[in-house]
Amino acid sequence: MGRTPAAGEAEPLHRLTPRQFESLTQGEGDADALAELVRAEHSHRLLLLDVLMDALTPLAGAAAGPLPAPRRAWDLLAAAQRRAPTAVRELLDLPETGLWAAQLLNRLCRPRPHELPLWADVGHLHCLAAAAALRAGLDFSFPLPCVAGRVELPALGQVRLPTRAAQEVAVLAARAGTVTVTAPHGIVRLPDDPSRPAPGWLPLHHTELRLPGTAPVRLAFDDLGPHRIAPRPTGAARRLGRRTVTRLTRLVQGAARLVAEADPASAATLTALLRTIQPMQAYELFRVRSATSGHGVGGLALSLPESELACAAALVHELQHSKLDAFAHLFPLIEEEPGPGRLYYAPWRDDPRPLAGMLQGIYAFTGVARFWRGRTRLPGGAHDQLAWLEFSLWHGQLAQVVPRIATDPELTEAGRSLLDGVQAIVSGWSAEAPGETAAREAVQLAGRLAADHRVLWRLHHVRPFPEDVEALAAAWPTDDGPTLPARRQGVRAERRQWHLDTRAVLARMALADPVALDKLRDTADEDGVPGVTGAVLADLVWATGDPATAEHHYRLSLTEAPATPAAWAGLRLTLEETGRAPSALRALTAAPELVRALARHLHGRVGRQVDPVELAAWVGRAVDAGT
Template sequence: MRPDSLHEAESRHSLTPQQFRELARGDGSPATLAALSRAEYSHRLLLFDLLMDALSPLAGVTGRLPAAQRAWDLLAAAQRQNPAAVEELLLLPETGLWLTRLLTRLRSARRAETPLWAEAGHLHTLAAVAAARAGLTFSFPVPALQERVWLPTMGLARLPSVHRQRNTWTVAEVRSVCGRLTLIGAYGHLRLSSGPEHPARGWLPQRRAALGAGASRRITLDDLGHHRLAPLPDGAAKRLTQSAYDSWSRLLQDAYGLLTTMDPPTADAAAGLLRSLQPMPAHERFRVRSVSSGHGVGGLASSMPDTAPLCAATLVHELQHSKLSALMHLYPLHEPAPPGAALRLYYAPWRDDPRPLGGMLQGAYAFTAVARFWSACAVQLTGHVSSLARFESALWLGQLADVLPDLATDPALTALGRDALQDLLGAVVRLHDRTGEGPEVTMARRMAADHRATWRLAHVRPHPDDVGRLAAAWCAGRKQPPALPPRPHPEIRESGARHLDARAMLVRVGLADPAALDKMCGSQGDHVPGVAGAGPADVLWACAEFAAARRLYSQDIQSASAGPGTWTGLGLALADASRAPEAVKALTAVPEMVAGVHGAARRMSQRTPDPIVLASWLGQGDAGPPGIC
């Protein structure tokens, strides 16, 4: 903990070329992961060094709390007595989140809901927890929110309070004598007569869950901490019910058991890196809402998956983010964009929005491992789970093989970044070559093309001169669309469109639970329960009612209520019915041009063109649709 030794500690950390390649292709042996964890600890120490440098000259920054140096000294004393406890505290994902947010706040002087003294005072809380766990005798002030004191790795103390307004920050005192903990607030105190792991009146201990039945490795189920990876709908974290806690515990054990068989690299990463999970509110069945952060390596927030395979896939996804973030703390894989420069944006098959290079690297790295997990499940599991796994692995492998080559040419990549992408691409190609054929694989290819087309319609802007020229030719009754001048890369803009994968979600429902899909087909209304973004026409398509789906898609387009998925859904329904191949071509390759010309022609002629006839006109000929990039 001595400031003069921090940079020396960092300089000792590096990976061998073999270890780098292991991580680059998405793997990582236990020894490699241990080296990565040690390097991450040094990274945290450096952040603490930066924080102390930033806090020291700021008089009064800690308010009624002692100066930051006092907290640092207590933390250092605890480390001398119990270094393992201090390392655990500093490596908590919430510690990394707090450090980064506070450093950003100090640099930018931004306003925040939490007073600066209370946010800086988390250093005092960490010092008090470290000292208590080290068995020191001390008394030290810490911040309290509405007389609630959060002690990481220990629990939440709820002291007597008269505060009725939210976000009222005060100061409480933590005392420890002969291993007994007492917390003192303005209106009363709480004495823990037994260890902090036992519940008591006013005390909620932090709960943990084992990875695997009987496993010694346990992770924190962080349902009470202040520093969240993702904001909660009602603001404050709440204690999980016993039933929810039990469900999470069983689910994590089952998921980890699956990983040990299906994806040993992720099982190793879970055992070596995973530290906490913050439960989030329930979400849709196949849209597990999960979040991680490069500043909180080893942590994730997640809604509860419905099944162990979905939970395992979620762990794979978020642990890959942690691995890559820790790797990039050692070795930058790309250069930051110059100030004021426009970001190059990419199509990300796993997102609704366009993504810059850094986001693409994270997504490609995570989904390569997700595909690896589902590929193993497709071979080793049976029934509906195996069908779903074949679809998932084929979908992600096909999409990765599509986007990785272009990503590898980005000039902002460092030499190590280019090497890492080549290793990652090699892993994808090896898995892709083993995919095979079958109905699930065919459907995966169709859903990959559907998502790309829907994404184009949402985010690609065709040149207005091209749209106007084509619309004028259509209104003039030209038999063929005119030739268009060559254009550079099209303009890509964030549109706010969401749930572009709605039809793929319906496919997943049909593979995993055909009866549930049949029930959806018989439902009434404009929205599909449990699949946001899906409409009645999408359900008809998923239930193989192609003619009815085509009519409903066309009606929606002609009523001017079409979203991005309506146009591309029309193309799918036409393809399944083997109708209008020219329209299918245009709606797959340049749906944004079809929609743009349709709107312009309607404005010019005051009549609504038939969408299938117009798409067929734009897609006719061997040269393909005009405006294709």
């Protein structure tokens, strides 16, 4: 069959030197290591396409439908490769190519009802071949799938034809530099310069990133293609307006400069890997949405950030995921046949995470912490409270999490090496402390926010046994205090957005724009804070520097509705800041789910309103006795 268009240029066996391997396990990666990852990822992509072609061959006409057989598309791709090998390699290495191939292979292996006919899905190979032939300057004519009037030409753009059919066949013809796409209900002529829009033709948006000492990076903003890292509910991409493209371009270019300034390791990764950004719908301040896929290394989905700095942090985060995905294609990190899955606390997530997810999060936030650390070390960085908050928060979380994950028996040798490398880097940061008072306050705030997230997570996901709660309720309110049950608890693994970062978002706003935060108090009420999902008035009062008043709001709320996890955690946070009721603070730190369950039991089954601080202090006496 001629397995790949580059059949005559077989890739050598991929190896990393010990130095390259070590640099990658530490979350960084020098230029040579990254170049080898890129070459290895190309081989991985070719292997995936090879497996896909083998799966399509026995399907014959069922896979092709009204289109030519996949072998014909493969032959056209091979012809283009002989004329323009670099252009074809770029097309095959597109993140979207990997997404399509993996999704189609999964569809073939696990058949299920699908809205898109198989031939139209397979037909993306024909679109790839046609785009390659166009870039190679070939004269040809080739049928392509037209889905809802759209014909995709990867890396180039999208043809839009008038049609009433959900799927039909269009024919692309290239003759002497003239390119037309003809369907039963219309014809579109592509412009001589395909980067410019024309009637029926939408080109991909592109920009160039220029970082010091490196070649320019050509980056696509893919708002057209159907193969999405984070699909929209409708399944279709949404075309960006001109102003949004201009703003996104400015944000990404500025973010790249910030990354290069503060974090050379991430700048090198950006240059080596980043090829496509798929825009996502914007969310809220300090809640940039972003995502990657292991099948689309080099691509990421990104909502419109509020600033170049937020964009820079998001790029670093997602590029760490891409780098680890490429690394894991060479060195599996988890045993192929793992035992019963363990779930862990992930301080960057709302939900409990399995081992694979923990490794991804650890690697990503090692890069994030490194970026913010770099910001603190720039001229004037000692006064950058936001940078100190972010660095201290993620550094502290990594220091807590990595040792626990390192003992998981399902780690491979490479997985253990990865955690050892990260641990070495994180430990090296531990001796650093700010000298400026404002920065020290940011570091202290980071510790409180880390504890707040842990407590909130426990309140949502850890459940004490009902009989233990009943025994405590029967003892309330004895003078001697309760006897806590032995450590018996269950973790409820729900994948749901709880917004455990709400107070962290408000804290960031307080550092970045305290005037805007004060203005929110004019519009907030007990039911919520506009623009900060999950926040209530008490949270806003706390963020504006009034923990005593915030405590009053939390306390009142819990007296009436003792089931609210965010209010219990907020109460604990304000007790920590005011120094009141130390026994209550210890109970809400060590066993918050037990205090909450007991309050709910007393309120719901016994019908008694209980002061939440008094109840927590009662439980806290047992915590004190056990320490």
